[in-house]
Amino acid sequence: MVTVRAPGKVILYGEHAVVYGEPALAMAVNKYIYVTAKARDDNKVSINARDLRLAGISVTIHENGDIVARTDYGAVISALSYVKRAVELAMEYFNKKVGIDLMIRSEMPVGAGLGTSAAVAVATILAYVKELGYDVDKRELARLAWQVERDVQGSASPTDTTMATFGGIMYIKPEGNSTAMEPVKPGVTIPLIIGYTPRVSTTKDLVAMVRRKYESMRDVIEPIIRSIGVITRKGREALEKGDLELMGVLMNINHGLLDALGVSTKQLNEMVYVARYAGALGSKLTGAGGGGCMIALTNKSEVEKAIELTGGSVLKAGLDTDGTVVISND
Amino acid sequence: MVTVRAPGKVILYGEHAVVYGEPALAMAVNKYIYVTAKARDDNKVSINARDLRLAGISVTIHENGDIVARTDYGAVISALSYVKRAVELAMEYFNKKVGIDLMIRSEMPVGAGLGTSAAVAVATILAYVKELGYDVDKRELARLAWQVERDVQGSASPTDTTMATFGGIMYIKPEGNSTAMEPVKPGVTIPLIIGYTPRVSTTKDLVAMVRRKYESMRDVIEPIIRSIGVITRKGREALEKGDLELMGVLMNINHGLLDALGVSTKQLNEMVYVARYAGALGSKLTGAGGGGCMIALTNKSEVEKAIELTGGSVLKAGLDTDGTVVISND
Numbered sequence: 281m282v283t284v285r286a287p288g289k290v291i292l293y294g295e296h297a298v299v300y301g302e303p304a305l306a307m308a309v310n311k312y313i314y315v316t317a318k319a320r321d322d323n324k325v326s327i328n329a330r331d332l333r334l335a336g337i338s339v340t341i342h343e344n345g346d347i348v349a350r351t352d353y354g355a356v357i358s359a360l361s362y363v364k365r366a367v368e369l370a371m372e373y374f375n376k377k378v379g380i381d382l383m384i385r386s387e388m389p390v391g392a393g394l395g396t397s398a399a400v401a402v403a404t405i406l407a408y409v410k411e412l413g414y415d416v417d418k419r420e421l422a423r424l425a426w427q428v429e430r431d432v433q434g435s436a437s438p439t440d441t442t443m444a445t446f447g448g449i450m451y452i453k454p455e456g457n458s459t460a461m462e463p464v465k466p467g468v469t470i471p472l473i474i475g476y477t478p479r480v481s482t483t484k485d486l487v488a489m490v491r492r493k494y495e496s497m498r499d500v501i502e503p504i505i506r507s508i509g510v511i512t513r514k515g516r517e518a519l520e521k522g523d524l525e526l527m528g529v530l531m532n533i534n535h536g537l538l539d540a541l542g543v544s545t546k547q548l549n550e551m552v553y554v555a556r557y558a559g560a561l562g563s564k565l566t567g568a569g570g571g572g573c574m575i576a577l578t579n580k581s582e583v584e585k586a587i588e589l590t591g592g593s594v595l596k597a598g599l600d601t602d603g604t605v606v607i608s609n610d
Numbered sequence: 611m612v613t614v615r616a617p618g619k620v621i622l623y624g625e626h627a628v629v630y631g632e633p634a635l636a637m638a639v640n641k642y643i644y645v646t647a648k649a650r651d652d653n654k655v656s657i658n659a660r661d662l663r664l665a666g667i668s669v670t671i672h673e674n675g676d677i678v679a680r681t682d683y684g685a686v687i688s689a690l691s692y693v694k695r696a697v698e699l700a701m702e703y704f705n706k707k708v709g710i711d712l713m714i715r716s717e718m719p720v721g722a723g724l725g726t727s728a729a730v731a732v733a734t735i736l737a738y739v740k741e742l743g744y745d746v747d748k749r750e751l752a753r754l755a756w757q758v759e760r761d762v763q764g765s766a767s768p769t770d771t772t773m774a775t776f777g778g779i780m781y782i783k784p785e786g787n788s789t790a791m792e793p794v795k796p797g798v799t800i801p802l803i804i805g806y807t808p809r810v811s812t813t814k815d816l817v818a819m820v821r822r823k824y825e826s827m828r829d830v831i832e833p834i835i836r837s838i839g840v841i842t843r844k845g846r847e848a849l850e851k852g853d854l855e856l857m858g859v860l861m862n863i864n865h866g867l868l869d870a871l872g873v874s875t876k877q878l879n880e881m882v883y884v885a886r887y888a889g890a891l892g893s894k895l896t897g898a899g900g901g902g903c904m905i906a907l908t909n910k911s912e913v914e915k916a917i918e919l920t921g922g923s924v925l926k927a928g929l930d931t932d933g934t935v936v937i938s939n940d
Binding site: 493497499500501503504506507510511514529530532533534535536537538539540541542544545546549550553554557 | 840860869
């Protein structure tokens with residue numbers, strides 16, 4: 281039986297602008313998806329994922345090799361499709377089909393923009409591989425997990441799977457059709473409080489909405505995108521120098537620009553502002569927006585309380601430097 | 611006895627950016643400052659301004675020609691200093707000192723960014739002049755009132771006094787050290803709901819704060835300013851074409867950019883967002899920010915209610931096309 285964890289991530293700067301060639305800065309956080317894998321004697325794949333707020337359901341490998349979930353409960357299928365595809369790809373990669381019991385647990389809200397689906401894919405593949413007694417290079421692991429995301433979603437940025445695999449802080453630079461990721465060494469401990477609310481829009485819809493604005497009034501949107509790019513570059517410098525105050529100022533500006541792009545919500549704005557008023561050095565929505573998460577640069581409990589008072593939920597997070605790791609193997 | 615009114619104004623697009631050479635679009639609203647003037651037999655100037663939320667106080671013209679308020683109550687002096695200076699300048703301009711009773715009444719919150727001080731200056735001068743039986747050209751009136759604002763504040767944009775004098779909608783183009791104002795003909799009725807809250811920062815402080823950001827990270831702030839400039843130009847086109855929907859979209863983006871500049875507040879954002887959720891075509895803070903006013907492009911009573919529920923006060927406003935006018939003279 282093997283237990284593996286993989287971290288979630290937040291975007292410090294640059295979401296949405298990264299779609300238009302600007303850099304982004306992502307940070308793996310010490311909140312994890314845990315996957316425990318135990319080989320079975322039969323060829324079934326059973327998934328228990330109560331902590332993903334999904335009913336534990338069981339999925340069977342058919343004789344022809346397909347994995348089919350034995351339920352038609354839409355949301356569950358959708359979340360489990362990452363697990364299903366991860367197992368399929370791992371089986372293909374090692375050309376070996378072994379039935380397995382998977383238990384999945386999350387310390388993060390699922391689908392809130394913290395990269396949980398990528399962490400699920402990474403941890404599932406690694407747990408499966410390890411339980412079978414194999415090994416996998418991290419680059420290969422990240423590649424396979426990215427493939428899972430692309431297969432399930434149609435398209436996906438490699439950011440989330442890279443963060444879940446390697447951890448740390450990465451400077452993401454789109455380069456033509458590919459993406460370069462450069463590890464960044466922070467000059468200071470980054471204290472984050474993450475506030476989250478239910479999402480009302482999908483990433484796909486939000487990206488498409490910004491795209492429509494970009495197409496219809498490029499001369500308005502283009503400078504906003506470029507300004508976010510400069511913020512990300514300055515944010516990286518501030519991070520390396522350990523200038524938390526400047527990081528906060530840049531977060532505040534970045535948030536306003538995301539608001540200008542139309543991806544914020546009333547509740548996100550409220551959490552962002554109460555965090556500042558309660559003493560955070562800066563705050564912004566993180567990820568695609570449309571609900572979901574915000575981050576506040578602080579570790580003050582007043583900020584946690586203030587966010588909770590708006591009706592948001594709170595996670596206190598720090599940097600994860602390890603990426604995915606095996607935490608037990610016996 | 612003469613009664614004169616002068617309208618307030620809102621900025622539809624471009625506040626703050628106008629300081630950096632970009633255009634702005636201002637609209638006079640059908641909410642007024644009323645000044646009633648009645649010549650006295652003595653040389654006193656008595657000001658009754660209960661509706662400005664000021665105690666009625668009396669001001670005396672000393673023998674040497676100065677007007678000195680007989681109170682040291684700071685806020686009152688500050689608001690009345692516009693009246694005092696307006697009377698002084700009118701006296702100088704016509705080279706005639708006549709004691710006068712002035713009664714001032716406001717339909718707008720004072721000091722919320724709606725240009726009430728300019729409207730007070732314009733209406734006071736016109737009422738005084740008319741009561742003395744003189745006449746004054748509107749261009750001269752606007753010039754004198756602008757002088758009042760500059761004398762009281764140290765510096766002032768000519769926008770508010772121009773709007774209070776001429777009414778309508780003006781496209782404001784900074785040109786070197788001067789400002790060109792071009793009347794704009796709207797292609798449609800502009801329905802506005804104005805929400806307001808107490809201001810926590812002064813215009814002067816907010817302009818200085820944006821200037822510091824501009825100086826310290828020009829490459830971040832400059833594109834924001836330029837984007838606001840494009841929004842104002844597009845907003846003018848949309849207004850002329852009567853495209854209310856586009857006007858709303860542009861307001862929303864403009865608001866986010868003002869938020870990025872750091873001049874919004876939690877309560878302004880809240881009013882701005884509830885207005886959108888309640889069905890406004892668009893909404894933004896208006897004026898310098900730091901509390902004060904927001905506008906929503908709508909006449910829906912749901913939007914009024916929604917703003918009131920956040921704790922804000924509401925004014926329903928339309929376009930004023932007349933500027934300052936004499937409404938009774940007997």
